[in-house]
Amino acid sequence: MNGLVVVVSLSPANGHREKLLAVCRKYWPGVQEEPGCELFALHEGPDSFMVIERWSSRLLWEQHLATADNAALNAELAPLLAEPANVWPLTAVPIGDKSKAIL
Numbered sequence: 001m002n003g004l005v006v007v008v009s010l011s012p013a014n015g016h017r018e019k020l021l022a023v024c025r026k027y028w029p030g031v032q033e034e035p036g037c038e039l040f041a042l043h044e045g046p047d048s049f050m051v052i053e054r055w056s057s058r059l060l061w062e063q064h065l066a067t068a069d070n071a072a073l074n075a076e077l078a079p080l081l082a083e084p085a086n087v088w089p090l091t092a093v094p095i096g097d098k099s100k101a102i103l
Contacts, residue, residue: 003038004058005103008051009086016080020049023080027073034067036060039103054103061089 012020024042032040039054055061064070077085092102 002057003092004055004061005090005092006051006053006055006061007088007090008053010049010051010077011047011082012049012080013082020077020080023073023076024049026076027069030069031064031073034060034064037064052103058089 010020028040028042031037036056037053037060038056039052041052043050043052053061055064074085094101
């Protein structure tokens with residue numbers, strides 16, 4: 001698989017959880033329709049959210065990063081965060097059963 005998994009942590013500032021979710025709800029459907037987007041999911045922990053992304057290629061992810069909608073999403077999220085988002089682009093290291101070892 002030549003795809004790319006990206007994990008992003010979002011830590012909302014105090015009192016901004018619901019606003020952060022509203023921004024995500026606004027932009028997620030468009031991102032999920034972009035070429036190469038195979039997964040764009042939001043998961044919640046006690047104090048933060050994790051975005052789990054899967055793209056068919058690094059090139060298509062980079063094209064996503066360059067879109068006006070992505071710039072707008074990041075601009076709306078920035079003031080709602082306690083700290084800047086952490087972004088980890090990752091490639092799979094398949095160990096064992098590949099059907100269970102690759103996102």
